[in-house]
Amino acid sequence: MNEIFVTRPSMPPFEEYMEIVHPLFENKCITNMGEIHKSFENKLKDYLEVESLSLTVNGHLALENIINALNLSGEIITTPFTFVSTTHAIVRCGCTPVFCDIDESTFTLDVSKLETLITEKTCAIMPVHVYGNLCNMEEIEKIARKYKLYVIYDAAHAFGEKWNGKSVAQMGDASVFSFHATKVFNTIEGGCITFRDSGLQRVLADIKNFGFHDQESVLYVGGNAKMNEFQAAMGICNLRHIDHEIEKRKKVYGTYMELLSQVEGIRLWKPQEGVEHNYAYLPLVINDEYGKSRNELYIYLKEHKIYARKYFYPLTCDFECYRGKYSTENLEVARDISNRIITLPMYSDLSKEEIHYICKHI
Numbered sequence: 035m036n037e038i039f040v041t042r043p044s045m046p047p048f049e050e051y052m053e054i055v056h057p058l059f060e061n062k063c064i065t066n067m068g069e070i071h072k073s074f075e076n077k078l079k080d081y082l083e084v085e086s087l088s089l090t091v092n093g094h095l096a097l098e099n100i101i102n103a104l105n106l107s108g109e110i111i112t113t114p115f116t117f118v119s120t121t122h123a124i125v126r127c128g129c130t131p132v133f134c135d136i137d138e139s140t141f142t143l144d145v146s147k148l149e150t151l152i153t154e155k156t157c158a159i160m161p162v163h164v165y166g167n168l169c170n171m172e173e174i175e176k177i178a179r180k181y182k183l184y185v186i187y188d189a190a191h192a193f194g195e196k197w198n199g200k201s202v203a204q205m206g207d208a209s210v211f212s213f214h215a216t217k218v219f220n221t222i223e224g225g226c227i228t229f230r231d232s233g234l235q236r237v238l239a240d241i242k243n244f245g246f247h248d249q250e251s252v253l254y255v256g257g258n259a260k261m262n263e264f265q266a267a268m269g270i271c272n273l274r275h276i277d278h279e280i281e282k283r284k285k286v287y288g289t290y291m292e293l294l295s296q297v298e299g300i301r302l303w304k305p306q307e308g309v310e311h312n313y314a315y316l317p318l319v320i321n322d323e324y325g326k327s328r329n330e331l332y333i334y335l336k337e338h339k340i341y342a343r344k345y346f347y348p349l350t351c352d353f354e355c356y357r358g359k360y361s362t363e364n365l366e367v368a369r370d371i372s373n374r375i376i377t378l379p380m381y382s383d384l385s386k387e388e389i390h391y392i393c394k395h396i
């Protein structure tokens with residue numbers, strides 16, 4: 035068996051991609067919101083069922099840019115059980131992350147512990163749809179309304195998902211998606227922000243282009259987060275195949291379930307009720323009855339060329355750059371899950387043989 039990595043990017047047929055980028059070699063308009071960028075943006079709005087959307091060079095800068103566009107300062111409540119980008123974005127924008135514990139079953143922000151963390155300095159909540167598990171959006175947004183807080187979802191894992199038939203991109207004040215190569219939908223690198231207030235469109239457009247409002251006026255201390263034409267072309271191609279991709283992932287999930295449902299001491303990922311999932315990740319929680327620890331299983335799989343990942347270990351608040359800087363109290367569930375979780379290889383082209391091989395070793 036060859037090495038099996040945790041994920042592998044989806045690529046469109048070569049000819050399909052070349053057909054779209056070919057004109058670029060003539061017209062030389064390869065970035066700064068060209069024709070392909072416009073076209074991709076419109077197609078994506080349709081797919082995500084939103085009116086307002088801004089493309090970015092990656093998901094991380096999308097997070098930073100929406101924080102800047104909303105002019106946030108003070109405390110942002112989030113969870114430490116995420117990719118470090120979520121916490122970094124908050125801190126790099128000069129805000130203070132306040133870490134909330136996670137829910138035992140979905141690994142998303144535990145709303146029952148949210149309200150006690152709100153202070154007069156709180157300006158926003160940034161929950162994460164971890165592994166594509168959707169947060170308790172109803173409760174989060176109810177609390178946000180009560181205290182007049184913004185809600186920005188880190189939806190990097192939730193591309194294309196629906197909750198009771200409604201696109202997840204419509205939720206909150208804004209949602210941020212990542213189109214990194216390792217995500218369900220990719221533009222090589224890339225990302226976008228979907229948002230409720232259409233007045234933010236121009237602000238986000240300016241901020242991602244150094245703050246330029248027009249050639250002679252700079253209104254914001256912006257950076258450079260523009261998506262280029264080659265990325266957008268990848269997006270157009272991959273979007274054509276996304277539904278099929280997700281179907282294939284669902285089949286991979288089905289095979290895993292068949293083979294692992296009898297194994298004692300592991301908790302398998304289960305779809306949430308009312309959610310159309312994208313099958314982005316396959317997390318496994320290792321309980322004591324399994325007989326091996328998560329770390330032992332991780333090493334054992336690695337010895338057999340199966341490169342699972344400890345997503346998300348360590349918690350972001352435990353990384354060297356954050357140690358001792360913010361309160362890490364009352365994070366029992368996050369800490370416990372972080373020590374027991376492992377994510378298995380999951381991508382659309384994972385073969386039945388490979389899944390059998392992985393499950394045999396589990």
Ligand SMILES: *Cc1c(COP(=O)(O)O)cnc(C)c1O
Binds near residue numbers: 092093095120162213
């Ligand atoms: C991937 C990811 C990001 C960052 O997105 P990039 O496109 O890699 O910059 C942010 N948050 C989460 C939860 C992610 O998984």
